[in-house]
Amino acid sequence: MTVYFDNASTTPLLEEVKEEMIRVVKNYFGNPSSIHRFGREAKTLVEEARKTIASGLNASTGEIFFTCGATEGNNMALLASIRDLGVQQIISSPTEHHCITHTLDYIVENNLAEVRFLKVDKSGHIDYDELNTILSESGKKSLVSLMHANNEIGTLHDIERIAGITSQNNALFHCDTAQSMGKYHFDLDTLKVDFLSGSAHKFFGPKGAGFMYIRNENMLKPMLFGGSQERGVRSGTENIYGIAGMSKAYQLAMEEMDQRHEYVQSLKNYFHSRLESELDDIQFNGDPGNQLYNVISASFPASEKSPLMMMNLDIAGISASAGSACSSGVENDSHVLAAIGHDPQRKTVRFSLSHLNTRDEVDYVIKKLKTMTPALHETS
Numbered sequence: 001m002t003v004y005f006d007n008a009s010t011t012p013l014l015e016e017v018k019e020e021m022i023r024v025v026k027n028y029f030g031n032p033s034s035i036h037r038f039g040r041e042a043k044t045l046v047e048e049a050r051k052t053i054a055s056g057l058n059a060s061t062g063e064i065f066f067t068c069g070a071t072e073g074n075n076m077a078l079l080a081s082i083r084d085l086g087v088q089q090i091i092s093s094p095t096e097h098h099c100i101t102h103t104l105d106y107i108v109e110n111n112l113a114e115v116r117f118l119k120v121d122k123s124g125h126i127d128y129d130e131l132n133t134i135l136s137e138s139g140k141k142s143l144v145s146l147m148h149a150n151n152e153i154g155t156l157h158d159i160e161r162i163a164g165i166t167s168q169n170n171a172l173f174h175c176d177t178a179q180s181m182g183k184y185h186f187d188l189d190t191l192k193v194d195f196l197s198g199s200a201h202k203f204f205g206p207k208g209a210g211f212m213y214i215r216n217e218n219m220l221k222p223m224l225f226g227g228s229q230e231r232g233v234r235s236g237t238e239n240i241y242g243i244a245g246m247s248k249a250y251q252l253a254m255e256e257m258d259q260r261h262e263y264v265q266s267l268k269n270y271f272h273s274r275l276e277s278e279l280d281d282i283q284f285n286g287d288p289g290n291q292l293y294n295v296i297s298a299s300f301p302a303s304e305k306s307p308l309m310m311m312n313l314d315i316a317g318i319s320a321s322a323g324s325a326c327s328s329g330v331e332n333d334s335h336v337l338a339a340i341g342h343d344p345q346r347k348t349v350r351f352s353l354s355h356l357n358t359r360d361e362v363d364y365v366i367k368k369l370k371t372m373t374p375a376l377h378e379t380s
């Protein structure tokens with residue numbers, strides 16, 4: 001049996017998305033900037049996709065910009081808001097994705113702005129009062145950059161609350177929604193987010209396609225200069241196949257949102273309770289009560305088998321992610337696990353499910369895990 005439990009890394013293309021992309025590959029090749037019929041057809045396709053995404057977010061089409069993924073949008077929000085909007089201070093957290101933390105390193109190294117990191121507790125939650133205090137005591141033009149859902153431990157930040165705090169303090173709010181886009185509803189008319197980024201391959205669309213929302217009042221200037229595509233904000237000939245695939249994947253995610261949520265949540269609950277009751281000394285990272293509905297970050301006790309756990313899962317046909325980064329052959333605890341004080345002797349595995357997974361797969365994973373971790377309870 002092969003089991004794909006790594007949907008937070010990337011998701012497979014849905015059949016309907018493949019079909020749509022094949023249709024576009026077969027029927028469209030024009031450059032959307034060309035004024036002739038081939039160009040106009042391709043342009044229509046891109047603008048239809050923009051409408052689909054804008055309407056799903058309750059934003060205007062003029063606020064949606066196609067990118068190559070969340071990394072691009074996140075880099076742009078941080079760097080361009082310093083350059084174009086006079087941001088002097090960025091407040092973030094140590095559990096953000098590397099496309100944020102490494103950009104913040106660059107900002108500090110080059111003295112572009114001051115950067116402050118909020119404390120996080122052992123579940124990965126920020127301290128909202130600390131955020132409010134920093135903003136209210138600072139006279140600096142500030143940008144708050146906080147993700148909605150953590151990619152490693154699934155902890156959800158309360159983005160309505162953050163948006164309330166940033167609005168009250170006249171700060172800008174950037175939210176990395178790579179993990180939650182397509183899983184939750186966002187109404188950007190009421191949620192006061194200034195910048196938001198999404199990535200198609202996290203919601204069953206193609207890799208290399210994403211979008212960025214930029215609130216009209218805080219429009220940014222380009223980071224990529226050239227042919228002035230995307231209304232001058234992001235040059236480069238549009239990835240029409242990727243954009244069409246993303247639009248289809250987004251549309252399906254919106255239509256099936258509640259069903260997927262309910263199904264995956266119950267699958268996760270089943271997996272969680274079997275892990276808890278059948279494996280000894282298992283712990284769960286993040287906040288199971290306030291977590292992405294598809295992520296289980298399980299921490300296993302140290303044993304002679306644990307360093308080989310990822311390899312053994314792979315041999316058993318199970319794809320999941322280690323809660324660690326592997327560099328130069330040495331596994332290091334991830335920056336997220338380090339920030340929440342996870343014991344580096346223990347072994348974390350992130351299992352991330354989708355609506356394409358089944359209970360049989362969970363049963364199989366449990367059976368295999370029992371051969372890989374010590375001191376199991378006897379089960380009948």
Ligand SMILES: Cc1ncc(COP(=O)(O)O)c(C=O)c1O
Nearest residue numbers: 069070071097151176178179199
């Ligand atoms: C939270 C988060 N932000 C950003 C990214 C980067 O997305 P992309 O690879 O599409 O640029 C990822 C991808 O893993 C992510 O999980």
